[in-house]
Amino acid sequence: MGSFFHQHQRLTPYLLLLPGIAWLAIFFLIPLGFLGYQSLQSGIYPNFEFTWEVSNFTDAFTEYREQFFRSFLYAGLATIACLLLAYPLVYWIAFKAGAWRNLFLLFIVAPFFVTYLVRTLAWLNILASEGPVVGFLRDIHVLGANEGLLYTTFAVVAGITYNFFPFMALPLYVSLEQIDPRLLEAAKDLYSSSTQAFLRVTLPLSAPGIVAGTLLTFIPAAGDFINAALLGTPKQTMIGNVIQAKFLESLDYPTAASLSFVLMGAILVALLVYARIVGSERLTG
Amino acid sequence: MTTVAAIPRRARVGLAARSWRFVKRNALTAYALLVVGYLMLPIAVVILFSFNAPKGRFNYVWQGFTLDHWINWDSVLGIREAVITSIQVGLLATVVATALGTMIALAIVRHRFVGRSSTNLLVFLPMSTPEIVLGASLLTLFLNTSAIFQLGFWTIFIAHVMFIVSFIVVTVKARLIGFDRHLEEAAMDLGANEVTTFRKVTLPLIAPAMLAAALLGFALSIDDFVITYLNAGGTQTFPVFVWGAARVSVPPQVNVVASAIFLVAIALALGNVLWQYRSAKRTQGAT
Structure with missing residues (x-):
């Protein structure tokens, strides 16, 4: 065995890669091909025929434009909410928490340890019309006597925000943690206020974390259907709900396959636009 | 006596600035703690409602304390089978994915070879594809090759290995990059062949990273709903069971199982942190 490796050292990386890459090729790449093949078929279950049915794609987009728009809107809102919630927390952990850092990092990932569906269902308890949150908001007249939070756009976006929060917080933490505190001291020595130091030093240096966190939050959020299904009504239906129902119900x-492809393509376009904005801002800044 | 004059002046200017800074610093701390509270709230609710004694079918409002659901956690039809399936799939998929992923990570970090960047891309792509697309494409494969694949336990297993592998690669890779190759060269100079070197030197050094990766993989597997649901056929994992229950009413036993998984995961995470801390200390002591 050992001498075999010695004689064929060039082969070693390929032998190491073979099983894993084969798995990914057969169960990730080839299925994408099948998805494309299925998306161009026509007919009624179980008799589908491959007919280059390109109209599946145009129909998918025109018929479900509303759900696509909603998916991207909700994912965008949730991403912004995640950033606003996560940045101060992670900043505080990186610069102020001292020896407690690891404990607070554990707090950030702790929601992942509760089954996704169950932690989403917990928001049913929290936002329930009989619950204390709605009761309080009714008492201070933010909500009317018959208004609630559950089964609203707010509930769905809040659920998405909660579920994907660690995807934003962890890359942010990595980028903030790497900032050399001496740079901030230097900024202070050069008479910057702490606001200036933050805007001129900390924020630009944490930009890679913001970019990574935004992508990691936005992509899964746009494809999510659990929050809309459990915390929303048909008025909050996202594209993930449509794909899931078309496949299984x-x-x-x-149609389900072409919708999946359009979703992937739309996310790709959103990423390119985002990269363009981030890139051009970096060029001008 | 210039200092006497200087001190009150500094204090006067500094007082406003310092109190402003005090407010600001505490505002940040307060905000951070509020966000932590927001993160913990649903977890607390899940655990709390596992002890609730609901009067009707719905477990939404607190009624009273009981240990019944913890004692009879499997009294709900199907929940025991679902939990067992989840654990079996999780263990099997984690072992296979950890082996495959570690090998890919070794190849990428250790070797220069043709196709290295496309390998990196292939590993990265599944992580940046929405779960629904991963699940849907795999389902079309299984539907179109139904002579070979029947939806059920093994298709869930295949799907889980597929989406876990990338996370294993990333986790192990991060550890391998900071790894001292001289230790392996020393072993080879002392006459060990590649296999012995791997067993005696490489494997023990990357074992903590593999364990961390495996824990992550198991957590991802036991938590996955979207990909599993699309490729499960009639087989139920715990999340699929919860989905079915959520359409009618969720029994408190679901909260019991979720709380138990949470507590085990927290214990394992803490254990892993301690182990890494200790092995880091040990290697520091050795050099």
Whole structure:
């Protein structure tokens, strides 16, 4: 065995890669091909035929434009909410928490240890009309006597925000933690106020974390359907709900497949636009 | 006596600035603690409602304390089978994915070879694809090759290995990059062949990273709903069971199982942190 490796050292990386890459090729890449194949079929379950049915794509987009728009809107709102919640917390952990850092990092990942569906269902308890949150908001007249929070856009966006929060917080932490405190001292020595030091030093240096966190939050959020299904009504239906229902309930595989492709393409376009904005801002800044 | 004059002046200017800074610093701390509270709230609710004694079918409002659901956690039809399936899939998929992922990580970090960057891309792509697309494409594969693949336990296993591998690669890679190759060269100079070197030197050094990766993989597997649900057929994992229950009413036993998983995961995470801390200390002591 050992001498075999010695004689074929060039082969070693390929032998190491073979099983894992084969798995990814067969169960990730080839399925994407099948998805494309299915998306161009026509017919009714179980008799689908491959007919280059390009109209599946145009139909998918025109018929479900509303759900696409909503998915991107909700994912965008949740991403912004995650950033606003996570940045101060992570900043505080990186610069002020001292020896407690690791404990607070554990707090950030702790929600991941509760089954996704169960932690989403917990928001049913929290936001329930009989619960203390709604009761308080009604008492201070933010909500009317018959208004609630559950089964609203707010509930769905709040659920998405909560569920994908660690995807924003962890990359932010990595970028903030790497900032050399001496740079901030230097800024202070050069008579910057702490606001200036933050805007001129900390924020630009944490930009890679913001970019990574935004991508890691936005992509899964746009494809999510659990929050809309559990915390929303049909008025909050996202594209993930439509794909899931087409696959498992109405058994309309070609439409479901083309919707999946459009979702992937739309996310890709959103990423390119985002990269463009981030890139051009870096150029001007 | 210039200092006497200087001190009150500094104090006067500094007082406003310092109290402003005090407010600001505490505002940040207060905000951070509020966000931590927001993160912990649903977890507390999940655990709390596992002890609730609901009067009707719905476990939404606190009614009274009981240990019944913890004692009879499997009294709900199907929950025991679902939990067992989740654990079996999780263990099996984690072992296979950790082996495959570690090998990929070793190849990428240790070797220069043709196709290295496309390998990196192939590993990265599944992580940046929405779960629904991963699940849907795999489902179309299984549907179109139904002579080979019947939806059920093994298709869930295949799906889990597929989406876990990338996370294993990333976790192990991060550890391998900071790894001292001289130790392996020393072993080879002393006459060990590649296999012995790997067993006696490399493996013990990357074992903590592999364990951390495996824990992450198991957590991802036991938590996954979207990909599993699409490829499960009639087989139920715990999340699929919860989804079915949520359409009618969620029994408190679901909270019991989720709380138990949470407590075990927290214990393992703390244990892993301690182990890494201790092995870091040990290697520091050795050099």
